[in-house]
Every structure is written in C-alpha cells, then in structure tokens.
Amino acid sequence: MPELDIAQFSTVYNMLSFATAAMFGSFAFFVMARQHVAEKYRMAVLISSIVVFVAGYHYFRIFQSWDHAYALVDGKYLPTGIPFNDAYRYVDWLITVPLLLVELVAVLNLPKEESRSLLSRLVIAAILMIGLGYPGEVATNPGSQILYFILSFIPFVYILRTLWVELGVTLTETEQSEEVQNLVNLARNVILVTWSFYPIAYIANIFAPYMGGDAEVFVQVGYSIADVTAKCGYGVVIFLIAKAKTDAEGGVGATATA
C-alpha cells in the first residue's frame, strides 16, 4: 500500500462511507417500491434490493478494512501492515453482477425459453469477466495487469453485444410498448456508461508506479461511483420499467388478480 496524504486518505474514506449509505438507503427504497408494481414484476425489484443490501454489507467491510490499513503518523497516512482487503469488491461483483443482469431479464417478463437462453449466457460471461479481472487487480507487474485486462474485456464486450443486438431483436419480436422500449434502452445505456467506469478505474493500477497514492485513490473512487450508479441508479430504472408495464396493464390491482 502506498503512503497517502490526509486529502488522499480522506477522499477514499468519505467515498466508501457515502457508498455504504447510498446502498442501504436504496435498500429501504426498493423494499417499499416493490408494492407499487404488479406481482409478476416484483421479482426484479426484489433482486434490486438484494443487490444493494449485499453491496452495502461489502462497502461497510471495505470501509473498515481501509480504516485499519492506515494510521496517521506526523501528518501522513502510513500503511499499518494490516492488508487492505480488495477481495471484498470482487466477491461482491461475483454475486451482484449476475443479479443485475437477472433483474433486466426478469423485468422484461420474456417467454421462458428466451429468458433462460439469454440469462445463462449473460451470467456465465459475467462470472468470467469478474473471475478473469481479479488476478490482474491484485497483480503488481504490468504484464499480468494488461493480460487479465484483455481476457476480462472479452466477456465484457460479449455482454454488451448480447444486450444490444439480441435483446434488441427480442424487444421488437415481443412487441413491447414504446415507453417500455425507451426505458429498456435507458437501462442498457446505464449499463454501458456505468460498467465502462470499471475498466477505466482498473487502468490506474497499471500506472501506479508513476501516480503514487493517486492511483489507489482513483481506483477506489472510480469503483465506488460506478457501484452506486450501476446498482442504485440502475435499480431505479428497473423499477420505472416495472411501474410503466404495471400501469400499461391496468395498475397493481388489475394484474394481481388477473
């Protein structure tokens, strides 16, 4: 771990605290929001609440780990020797990234066959993406950092391609309303933009020898912003899709008794 000045340490400390609060706040929102959508869309909103709860727990652990990894000595934050546990992030992603994809497919309520085929491929690609990224995240030599970046990038592109090309065809074929199509488009764009933060933040690891403490700050702040938008913000879009479909089908009561 690099030595940090007070501003660098505090920036990460405050970001991790903010992300923990955002996750648990969103958890409360999704738990209550569930009642405002029809029965068949509740699974998607339930999964949003599980995602932010799991992430909130992990952020709390990451926050504690960060706090223990450094001690203030003569106006500088020096490593205490207690390792900062970044594995929490990857364990978190291993659970939450597949769930985020399940959310999208669940809220669309597609025919069973198509849901299953889309989901199994998306989930496998997500696990490969995270699993191949981890060895690069913990590596300190640029060769491994770049190699695992490239390997992880392949399933990343596959996921985006599947969401744009295949899901696009399915949306037209299943004749979703224009409002729903626009919202699904928004959800896909939220995935594209927020998920792109991760490989960008990762790259700072490669430049760590030239950036000093700033690299660690960049990575931690980048991942935190990405997580809040990709889990909380995206969850709100999923809720809006569920709500739009509920309203189009006659409201909560009408679909619940149908």
Ligand SMILES: *C/C=C(C)/C=C/C=C(C)/C=C/C1=C(C)CCCC1(C)C
């Ligand atoms: C809630 C957490 C989410 C949505 C995490 C998403 C993570 C990624 C899209 C990570 C992607 C990576 C690459 C494409 C290459 C470098 C290694 C990773 C794992 C940072």
